[in-house]
Amino acid sequence: MSETYKGPSTMEKSALSVLFDDLKRWLHAHSLAVFSTLAIVVINLAAWLLFALLRVPKNDRISTPLATFFRDPAGPLQSSAPHQPGMLEQFAKLILSLFITAGPLQLIVDSAIVLLILCIAETRLGRQRVIISSLISALGGTVMGLIICYAINEIQIHWSWFARIPMSLNPVTLVIGSLMASSSYSNLLWRRRINLIGYTSLILLVLYTGNPGNYCALAAALIGHLVGRIWHGPITDHALAGRRSSYETRHLLGAISTVLALGPIVTASSKVKAGVFTPLGMFMGPGPHSADQLSACLRANTATSCYVQYGLTRPVSTPTFISMLIPTAVMLVVSWGIYHGRRVAATTSIILNSLTVVLALIYYLVVPLTLGEGLTRAIRHGAIPSLLAIALPPLIFTYFICRYMRYFPVRTKASRLRFGSIIIFLTWLATAAFYLFWISVSPGSFKPKPTLSMALAELPTRYLTNGIASRFRPRFIPRTLTGLILNNSIGFIFWLVVLIVLLSWMRSSVIQHEDERIRANALVETGGESMTFMTTWEGNNYWFSPSGRSAIAYRVLHGIALTTTGPFGDPDEYIADLHAFWHYCSEHSWSPVFYSVHKPQRDELVAHGWTSLEVGSEMIVIPSKWETRGKKWQDIRTAINKAKKSNYHDELSTFNDAPWNVQSQIVAISEQWAELKALPEMKFTLGGLDELRDPRVALLYAIDAEGTVLAVTSWMPTYRDDKVVGWTLDFMRHRTDSPNGIMEFLIARMAERLRDEGQVEFMSLSAAPLAGMNPERDNQGENSPQILQHALQLVADLMEPAYGFSSLFFFKKKFQPTEQPVYICYPDPAQLVQIGLAVLQAYLPDLKASQALDAIKSLRPAKTAKEKNATNQEQAHASELSKSTITKTGSHEPTSNRPNSDEKSSQPTSSEEQ
Structure with missing residues (x-):
């Protein structure tokens, strides 16, 4: 298939010049972001030079005492005393900190964040609104943040030291408002991402550190969000039946897991430890600290919150910070696994977060009893608030992981899981044995000299992070270098092995029985039917013939071995495979069901007593006979002509070979589609983004002169003797604002390409699942099972509002295809429910x-065969005349309500458009 000619201006350019042109266009589109970032860098370099020349002390350069701005508990509001600047001067100094950072490392981080934020905001708001929203939100956020800090100081009397915290802002606070304002100008998917990631990051910074500057940043974000909503006005797509796809849900859970994993690092690296979640950060991270200080505080009959003070004032040494890195790395690996849908990562996350909750309960509710102070006094000194601050975040996150466990389908091989678990257990056994052995032979390395029973009691704390371990009173401590190394190395070695094992689990096969899938992939290229390529997708198990030259793909659900089409590989074995697979299923107590098989295999099974039912019609186009003459081809000709007038064309590629910009747009189009569906994305015989990445799958997309991808289709190959003999339509999606007729254009162009190439026998438009069913065409007559027919019709009606199979069916009939029925065949009518x-x-x-129940409630009474026939004729007539346009949500709206309403074309709502 030949590539579309792009003209000499593109074809004759070198790769380097093309990249340079792309860079120039990007710089022009993001000039404000680039200029502002460079300006911040220059301002900081100049300010640091000036500070050095004037010998300004480092602590007085950009930070301002918080007490300057509000009433000190011991005195009146701060004013311009002779020995210190006045409040207005301090406020001006605080505003100056919006442009100046504390040091080179902070400048690098802040500059990168500022560049990213402004690049997003500039393309959505425009330069003028970015500047206005940034200034309004930064100034308003600073004032509001100071008011919040004042309220905290007034309410929390025992936090009198809070007023003495040095306060400063940073350049991120200056631009964060523009980012949140731009969310109102983003589509549903990006608006959700900006709001969730933006607010989650800011809130967690506030909760983990409590830095007054972070309160100002959060307030600036809220003000910017409000400004954006006022500018934009009502957002019309918030009422759509949006739903996160499993793809998006996993990514969001992975992002939240990453933030929680980095929380202890954020707490430990922050100079301010005054956040509500600071106890969680300290609990999971820094140490050391003796439980004796907590005990002494509890014994004192004061109003001081011992648990709050104990969690907020502990220093963090460099060795302690380094010791946090391995446990943090473990949690980051788990987060990576969650992001990529690994079930073992979700399970590990549940175990680790549950362990945190249990240890928090022990420390705050059980340990006070062992200290002899009583639970009542511990509660009076802040045990319950600190317990909630530590236990609730991992507990809530664990709940959501459990709730969405079905979104983690990627399983690690059982053999690898067993081997890794054995390694972890043996590591624990070896380190514990060595620890107990060394204490037995060298008790003098510790003080006081431990007994074996004392060592056993102390052993569990050696595997806890420093923050948790230091919460419990030690029975003995190291007094020599050897004892110190042994004391700290036990947990380090154990967690290092856990990290290595987790990495091996994450790197393991993403598919169960990967070797079988490789064999099946090879057989697909030796022979198959129009939809055989679907057997290469994830979720299938494989049965192989005794010779190994053919196979059947299936999945076991409710005791049913449901096949994905019929046999593939050597065509001479297909008939024998049907019966051999039947016996194979019987040996495993499964009931075989052949789904989407064609007439030759259906006839063979029916001859041996099976029951069949037509479940759809596959649409076949012969490229060698393709032409668009005559009245019935008017819609197709109009779509082709419109493409020429509107200056967009088609491109043939694969997903991996397509430019990165095209790939990202295809992903965005697909995710946008998923957001608008009330029901989840469909699987089984319907491909999605993951299936596009196979290098054998062809991608035909429409792109305009500005590089915007308007629509995309994917085509699966059909092989015979390692040669492609046909292509089958699978993935079909378009932008919500794409021109009418865009899908007709792409399918017509594929047919033209195949006709001109002259190397394939057919082009299949595939079959709309459960649409176009015609039981009268099944020659079983009265033996045709009405119960299953009604059950499948119920499934079709359930999914029709969301996926529009019937609309898709009549859309495909525009191309004047030959219809070939596909069937479901089964041996046991008693298992119709399953x-x-x-x-x-x-x-x-x-x-x-709940989704299924809502869909069932909305179903209309079943129609009679006569009524259905009349309806089908009306739909076919409507399709011929193109009186209406089918929208993305499956509803019909008048053509006049759509752009370019004079065109006689329609966009399909399809199971394949997912």
Whole structure:
């Protein structure tokens, strides 16, 4: 298939010049972001030079005592005393800190964040509004942040030291408002990402550190968000039945897990430790600290909150900070696994977070009893608030991981899991044995000299992080260098091995039985039917013939072995494979069901007593006979002509070979589609983003002169003797604002390409699942199972409002294809209920019961065959005349309500458009 000619201006340029042109365009589109970032760097370098020349003390350069701005508990409001600057001067100094950072490392981090924020905001708001929103939110946020800090100081009397915290802002506070304002000008997906990631990061900084400057940044974000909403006005798509796809949900959970993993590092590296979640950060991270100080505080009959003070005032040494890195790395690996849908990562996260909750309960509710102070006094000194601050975040996160466990389908091989678990257990056993052995032979390394029983009691704390371990009173401490090394190395070695094992689990095969899938992939290229390529997708298990030259893909659901189309590989073995697979399923107590098989295999099974039902019609186009003459081709000709007038064309590629900008747009289009669906993304015989990445899958997309991808289709190859003999349509999605007729244009262009190439036998438009069913065409007559027919029709009606299979079916008929029925065949009519559930779960593995119930409630009474026939004729007539345009949500709106309403074309709502 030949590539579209782009003209000499593009073809004759070198790769370097093209990249340079791209860079120039990017710089022009983000000039404000680049200039502002460079300006911040220059201002900081000049300020540091000036500070050095004037010999300004480092602590007085940009920070301002918080007490300057509000009433000190011991005296009146601060004023301009002779020995210190006045409040207005201090406020001006605080505003200056919006442009100046504390040091080179902070400048690098802040500059990168500022550049990213402004690049996002500038393309959405424009330069003028970015500047206005930044100034309004920064000034307003600073004032509001000071008011919040004042309220905290007034309410928390025992935090009198809070007023003495040195306060400063940073350049991120200056621009964060523009980012949040730009969210109102973003689509649903990006608006959710900006709000969630932005607010989550700011709130966690406030909760983990309590730095007064972070309160100002959070307030600036809120003000910027409000300004953006006022400018934009009502957002019309917030009422859509949006739903996070499993892809997006995993990514969001992974991001939150990463933030929680980095929380202790943030707390330890912050000079201010006054946040609500600071106890959690200190609990999971820094040490050391003796429990004797907590005990002494509890014994004192004061109003001081011992637990709060104990959690907020502990210093963090460099060795302690370094010791946090391995546990943090473990949590980051787990976060990476969650991000990529690894079930073992989700399970590990549940275990680690649950362990944190249990240890917090022990420390705050059990340990006070062992100290002899009583639970009542511990509660009076802040045990419950500190317990909630530590236990609630991991507990809530664990709840959501459990709730969305179905979104983690990637399983690690059981053998690898067993081997890794054995390694972890043996490491614990070896380190524990060595620890006990060394204490037995060299008790003098510790003070007081420990007994074996004391060592056993102390052993569990050696595997806890410093923050947790230091909370419990030690029975003995090291007194020699050897004892110190042994004391600290036990946990380090154990967690290092855990980290290595987790990395091996994450690097393991992402598919169960990967070797079988490799074999199946090879067989697909030797022979198959139009939809055989679907057997290469994830989620399938494989049965191989005794010769190994053919195979069948299937999945077991509700005791049903549901196949993905029929056999593939050596065509001479297909008939024998049907019966051999039947016996294989019987040996495993499964009931085989062949789904989406064609007439030759259906006839063979029916001849041996199986029951069949037509479940759809596959649309076949012969490229060698393709032409668009005549009245019935008017829509197709109009779509092709419109592309020429509107200056957009088609490009043929693969996903991996497409430019990065095209890839990212395809992902955005797909995620936008998923957001607008009330039901989850469909699987089984319907591909998504993951299936596009196979290098054998062809990608045909429409792109305009500005580089905007308007629509995309994917085409699966059909092989015979390692040669492609046909292409089958799978993935089909377009932008919500794409021109009418865009999908007709792409399908027509694919047919033209294949006709001109002259090397393939057919082009399949695939079959709309559960649409175009025609039981009268099944020659079983009265033996045709009405119960299963009604069950599948219920499934079709359930999914029709969201996926528009019927609309898709009539859309494909525009291309005047030849219809070939596809069937479901099964041997046991007594298992109709299980078969219906298996088909539903195969297509909608993530469907919630509440979603199904709502969909069932909305169903209309079943139509009679006569009524359905009349409806089908009306739909076909409507499709011919193109009286209406089918929108993304599956509803019909008049063509006049759509752009370019004079065009006689329509956009399909399809199961494949997912």
